[in-house]
Amino acid sequence: GAVVSQHPSWVICKSGTSVKIECRSLDFQATTMFWYRQFPKQSLMLMATSNEGSKATYEQGVEKDKFLINHASLTLSTLTVTSAHPEDSSFYICSASNRGRAPGDTQYFGPGTRLTVL
């Protein structure tokens, strides 16, 4: 149980285009979903947190107009990288929690999406 999928697993796009990444909880309802970014050989950095049906909360330094997050249902959140540039190339990982925002809640991670912007 508690499986999270991401699609696509990798994507290559041209500079200036937009890319949408999907995160789905397959066997549970995800009250809260999280989006992380990981640069090569570095740690995960939280970008934003979203609750179903409400606006995402972005971490400091993350441009909300560039990284659009939509948590349209209890099983789906999407991250759209708008007007992508080479510096946006990274590994994007989502996670989902079925219990909300308590400190002890477990986050279940997706397999990640490798984005390369040419």
Next chain:
Amino acid sequence: SQQGEEDPQALSIQEGENATMNCSYKTSINNLQWYRQNSGRGLVHLILIRSNEREKHSGRLRVTLDTSKKSSSLLITASRAADTASYFCATVSNDYKLSFGAGTTVTVRA
């Protein structure tokens, strides 16, 4: 923001040996979690230890937590080639957010 600092950055051991890695953090925590990440993949949750716990075991994994020193250690006993991965600690403070350390890359040689 990144709170955890892990050492060593990299560790290479022979199959069957034990692997120990450490994590230090700066602020008070509610719990600390350890994750494994195979190359280019997502994270797998290994173990969670709460701030009022000192030690926890799960299979070949042993985690300790010393809140006075703000540090934790992860021990993998009798390592296997399949344990080759990066290991991250992540702390949770008063809110729900995970703050990850830089990770330790473990290579287990056959």
